[in-house]
Amino acid sequence: MQTRIFHGIIGNFHKRGLSMALEKARIPELLAPAGTLAAALAAYDAGADAVYAGLPRFNARERTENLSLDEMSKLIAYARKNGRKAYIALNTLIKESELTELAGLVAETSAMKPDAFIVQDLGVLRMIRDFFPGVPCHASTQMGIHNSVGVRMAQKLGLKRVILERQVSIDELRILMRHATLEIEVFVHGALCCGLSGRCLFSSWMGGWSGNRGKCKQPCRRRFFGRDGNGFFFSTMDLCLIDQVPLLKEIGVSSLKIEGRLRNPDYVKQTVSAYRLMLDAKQEEEGEVLSRAREILTKSLGRKWSTGFSSPEACSELIHHRGLGVSGLLCGDVVELKPNGFLVKVTRRIHLGDIIPVQPRSGDEGPAITITKLSVNGVPSSRALRDELAFIHCDKLVSVDGLVFKVGESFDTMLPRMAALPPLRPALDLSIHISSSGAKIELTNLRERPSWTLDEAFATAEKRPLSADTVRDEFAASSSEKFACGELKVEINGDLFIPASRLKQLRRDFWLWACEKARTEDLDSHPAQRLRNFTGWYSSQKSFAFSTAPENTYALARRDSVPKDCKGVAARPVADCGPDEEAILPAFCPEDKLSLLSAKIRAAYGRGVRRFRVTSLYQFELLRKLQDTVIASSFPLPACNSLAVAELKALGVSKAQAWLELESQEIVQLLARAPLLMEIFCFGRMPLLATRAVVPADGELRDVRGSLFTVDKSAEEYLTCVYPALALALPSVQGVANYYDLTHASLEENESSRFNYDRALS
Numbered sequence: 110m111q112t113r114i115f116h117g118i119i120g121n122f123h124k125r126g127l128s129m130a131l132e133k134a135r136i137p138e139l140l141a142p143a144g145t146l147a148a149a150l151a152a153y154d155a156g157a158d159a160v161y162a163g164l165p166r167f168n169a170r171e172r173t174e175n176l177s178l179d180e181m182s183k184l185i186a187y188a189r190k191n192g193r194k195a196y197i198a199l200n201t202l203i204k205e206s207e208l209t210e211l212a213g214l215v216a217e218t219s220a221m222k223p224d225a226f227i228v229q230d231l232g233v234l235r236m237i238r239d240f241f242p243g244v245p246c247h248a249s250t251q252m253g254i255h256n257s258v259g260v261r262m263a264q265k266l267g268l269k270r271v272i273l274e275r276q277v278s279i280d281e282l283r284i285l286m287r288h289a290t291l292e293i294e295v296f297v298h299g300a301l302c303c304g305l306s307g308r309c310l311f312s313s314w315m316g317g318w319s320g321n322r323g324k325c326k327q328p329c330r331r332r333f334f335g336r337d338g339n340g341f342f343f344s345t346m347d348l349c350l351i352d353q354v355p356l357l358k359e360i361g362v363s364s365l366k367i368e369g370r371l372r373n374p375d376y377v378k379q380t381v382s383a384y385r386l387m388l389d390a391k392q393e394e395e396g397e398v399l400s401r402a403r404e405i406l407t408k409s410l411g412r413k414w415s416t417g418f419s420s421p422e423a424c425s426e427l428i429h430h431r432g433l434g435v436s437g438l439l440c441g442d443v444v445e446l447k448p449n450g451f452l453v454k455v456t457r458r459i460h461l462g463d464i465i466p467v468q469p470r471s472g473d474e475g476p477a478i479t480i481t482k483l484s485v486n487g488v489p490s491s492r493a494l495r496d497e498l499a500f501i502h503c504d505k506l507v508s509v510d511g512l513v514f515k516v517g518e519s520f521d522t523m524l525p526r527m528a529a530l531p532p533l534r535p536a537l538d539l540s541i542h543i544s545s546s547g548a549k550i551e552l553t554n555l556r557e558r559p560s561w562t563l564d565e566a567f568a569t570a571e572k573r574p575l576s577a578d579t580v581r582d583e584f585a586a587s588s589s590e591k592f593a594c595g596e597l598k599v600e601i602n603g604d605l606f607i608p609a610s611r612l613k614q615l616r617r618d619f620w621l622w623a624c625e626k627a628r629t630e631d632l633d634s635h636p637a638q639r640l641r642n643f644t645g646w647y648s649s650q651k652s653f654a655f656s657t658a659p660e661n662t663y664a665l666a667r668r669d670s671v672p673k674d675c676k677g678v679a680a681r682p683v684a685d686c687g688p689d690e691e692a693i694l695p696a697f698c699p700e701d702k703l704s705l706l707s708a709k710i711r712a713a714y715g716r717g718v719r720r721f722r723v724t725s726l727y728q729f730e731l732l733r734k735l736q737d738t739v740i741a742s743s744f745p746l747p748a749c750n751s752l753a754v755a756e757l758k759a760l761g762v763s764k765a766q767a768w769l770e771l772e773s774q775e776i777v778q779l780l781a782r783a784p785l786l787m788e789i790f791c792f793g794r795m796p797l798l799a800t801r802a803v804v805p806a807d808g809e810l811r812d813v814r815g816s817l818f819t820v821d822k823s824a825e826e827y828l829t830c831v832y833p834a835l836a837l838a839l840p841s842v843q844g845v846a847n848y849y850d851l852t853h854a855s856l857e858e859n860e861s862s863r864f865n866y867d868r869a870l871s
Contacts, residue, residue: 136388147522155385170198175370185221185222196226196227216640219237220632222595227249271294279419299367305696322871331471341472342820345427346414383409457495460491465480466478467514485500543600543607554633574603650782689717691741692722710732722741742766789846792856794836
């Protein structure tokens, strides 16, 4: 007697033939941005396999429009019904005071069963993994994973996919993919940050608006002034790897990601359409298809294209500092401000419905406006042509000499279609067992696991026995407005015959019983119960109790010593430290330099070094086999909340540095619950931005506000760094270790900054 078993999740199957499915498996997922529900639908319509979207809080595009919980529910329901995927971005650093609010949000969204959460903060990962299991997590590019050792570390943390740091070259990607143990996702199109992901402090330093919390003010797009002139020295061109799609398919990446949650549905539609064409093109057609795809992309109205950080040559050409780093087509100049609007000398046609940022010539951020009312020579009009004076009606403040760019055109708002989308129904997971004597169906995700049974003799099939696929397809139609069918397990004992009409009736009878028996609050994944579990655990947590006074650490250059009258341990780069000192590991290590760094670590260990300072996740793997080590963590490896500190403790950290951006009140709250000894970066000059791009400036720079910075091309190996003119200086905290970074600062400096210590971090 045969037993045939099927495992699957309803709605996650493309209903295509086997040969097409096998061909599809060799093609990377095409992942599109969804800043709005309309953008998500446009992406799916254009051929996206998946979209990523955020909610109003806790995502890296928090400053823009995002989806409400109701919209997210509709999006996930639509994706599931149509064989697509939807990922929720929770990819920011979280303060201690926000953990309870975050838990409530995770509870609600995890019950929706998105295909994954995208996370940056180790505390968020720990919360989801330990208290809201069942939804996979992807490592955001904000985690800064950039080599194969980091990917291996991500797997040990329980992550399913790594979204690579954008500054990984194609050659490095090739090597990395040979060792990859997880799904790898890479960016292929959209705006680029100049700095390495997850460690940029530029916007935060200049006003408390953190790019690591979705609030970046994009200071890298501003004009700066140096000894050799002025320009937009950190403003990168946009990424466009449409030519590289065949190569990325060959390399074997799992997902190609389009950036653009700030962009409208028309942009998403055009960009997805172009990349869908290239992904599906046969090898002999790629040249012809590439021309068509590039033509489509010209309608997406972005900045000048580049290949990003794909090679050293690309890094040298990424910044064109003489031009404004503005996205879109230049369409005119603001010539006069008037009540309720402004007058524009048009240089390229504009139309009602166009989206136009008005960019100050300083490079500062300007307002984005959708043209809803337009006049030419005092007469209402739907458009304005070249050389005409047009009055654009709006209530936003614009710069008197601003430049008008077009970044989007009128598009279908999809309002009726979105209004008609049904919300997501709670899913019941079923275990179906059918034998010659009847059927038993168990509700496996209810706490009491109730069963519906049927005693009925089923005949043996003469030709085509009942298949698991047939049962799956039948029971997927739940016949219920209350519940959907979730995960299915089907087991059939024997070659049985059940008429289609009888199977349909069985399904109706079962779902009628299930809707009467099941209650949403009894679901294992019900948000209220999981939230209670977390809040009960969290309220019982207490801070680390230490018995001796914490030891201070002084980061030093190669030949420097701990300052006179200062007590503490010296910390130096791993190649320079002695046996009684702490070895600082580099936050960035390209794939082809891993063996060299490993050799430096072994050499230091051989010299008697036992203290190591980790600054990136990949380093835990390099230290794993060394015995009797003492590990501290520090910038740019973030410890923003007690859950992140707990995760670091589980990795072997004995002292964790609180995240540099935190204000004083948040530091106090973190210290009250942190499960190990904490450290404060109390003095030093940290890199606000680090990049592999060739920056066309060196030495001292100032912005239009007079703030001073220094570009240093030798501060960190393989990177160019930007440092503030003022050193950070914070008051010491009782019972906390202090960290003094004297590699780029002196304790004798007269002026300093308290960074975000006295202001709320946004």
